[in-house]
Amino acid sequence: MIRPANPVTCAVWWADPALAGPAALPALLDERERERHARYRMAADRDRYAAAHALARLVCAREAGCAPQEVAFTLHCGHCDRPEPHGKPRPAGPAQGLELSITHSGARVAVAVARGAAVGVDVEQVREGRDIEGLADYALTGAERTALDAVPAAGRTAGFFTYWSRKEALLKATGEGLSGGLASVAVSGPADDPAVLAWDSPGAPEHVWLGDLDAGPDHRAALAVLTGAPVDVVEHDATELLTTVPGQHV
Ligand SMILES: CC(C)(COP(=O)(O)OP(=O)(O)OC[C@H]1O[C@@H](n2cnc3c(N)ncnc32)[C@H](O)[C@@H]1OP(=O)(O)O)[C@@H](O)C(=O)NCCC(=O)NCCS
Ligand SMILES: [Zn+2]
Structure with missing residues (x-):
């Protein structure tokens, strides 16, 4: 057993x-x-x-x-x-x-x-009025970008920060930080349970656990733990x- x-x-x-x-x-x-x-x-x-x-x-x-x-x-x-x-x-x-x-x-x-097990936590304030288009070009993969564009406009900024917090929690767990490149790791979108879909980096771990945290109104947060x-x-x-x-x- x-x-x-x-x-x-x-x-x-x-x-x-x-x-x-x-x-x-x-x-x-x-x-x-x-x-x-x-x-x-x-x-x-x-x-x-x-x-x-x-x-x-x-x-x-x-x-x-x-x-x-x-x-x-x-x-x-x-x-x-x-x-x-x-x-x-x-x-x-x-x-x-x-x-x-x-x-x-x-x-x-x-x-x-x-x-x-190494951990990474990230909280992001949802700031309307930021250049989400520019940030999305920098942080998201092509498929994530397409998925975010399909989110109704009222939820797009919050959706972007869900992506960002999930990715950054992962990169903070490995210690790569932004130097690892947010687009190097593909995660599930805001409508889906948090999951790592692909991770194209020499620092990518064998096992990872990813979860969202409730950071209260106008914030998005995620936690990554490098364990199976x-x-x-x-x-x-x-x-x-x-x-x-x-x-x-x-
Ligand atoms: C620091 C970083 C990982 C997170 O930034 P952020 O979302 O703006 O800020 P957060 O509040 O979520 O996290 C900041 C904390 O992460 C920690 N941190 C810093 N670098 C880290 C890394 N590579 N991995 C994990 N945690 C890190 C620190 O405790 C930091 O706290 P501090 O700024 O109060 O000292 C990101 O901004 C980064 O990688 N910056 C480095 C960019 C850079 O200067 N690169 C060149 C040198 S490597
Ligand atoms: Zn450095």
């Missing part, structure tokens, strides 16, 4: 970036993160960044059973030779071994963590975690 593989549990923590404003969250960032945080000119971008990175540290600390100040992140690109650290974050210190992905857009911040096993997604509201932070420096 073939036994089903043990499921991979992936926790997804959701937060409102407004929590970053008055709270002690920027104090939870490490030096590199604080430098980047200070470079944002728009308060909304700054708050999304602070909430996302503080939440990542708090979630990893909770999983690892250590203090948030002990959690470090190393960044891995592997696709270019830009000297400064960038790319997929990997927990280090007591949180080493956890798989992590971070995303922030509009009014939503999310952090996904798992053990034993079933995936249990456990979603959490991070408000309490973010609002009971002691205001200490890392």
Whole structure:
């Protein structure tokens, strides 16, 4: 008898970036993160960044059973030779071994963590008025483009961001990011259950699980887990975690 593989549990923590404003969250960032945080000119971008990175540290600390100040992140690109650290974050210190992905857009911040399988999470604010035609040329395959053109105009922008979030969650799980090319992976359309249809890239994994997440009104979100096993997604509201932070420096 073939036994089903043990499921991979992936926790997804959701937060409102407004929590970053008055709270002690920027104090939870490490030096590199604080430098980047200070470079944002728009308060909304700054708050999304602070909430996302503080939440990542708090979630990893909770999983690892250590203090948030002990959690470090190393960044891995592997696709270019830009000297400064960038790319997929990997927990280090007591949180080493956890798989992590971070995303922030509009009014939503999310952090996904798992053990034993790489994860990628992506949330996108549905912004009407963006140059969807131009973005679709860049991000979609010919067949996806044709399918999107058939979506009634009122749902086309949201449909585009469903495609985008599914593709980017996959590319964030592998660590390729946009350098992998959004058009290199073909996914099912907004009217269909999330699925990978084809993936033409040297970084394409053997097994992948893809699901949509409910990010609330005007947002689309997806989660990818690089495993052939079933995936249990456990979603959490991070408000309490973010609002009971002691205001200490890392
Ligand atoms: C970063 C990226 C993967 C996602 O971008 P996005 O949808 O605008 O933003 P999201 O909020 O969903 O995700 C951003 C987070 O993904 C993580 N990330 C960055 N690069 C990543 C990668 N290659 N793989 C997985 N995760 C990555 C970081 O934690 C980042 O958080 P930060 O920007 O607050 O530091 C995409 O913009 C990208 O690939 N950019 C790199 C383009 C580039 O500069 N290429 C040249 C150097 S490789
Ligand atoms: Zn790079």
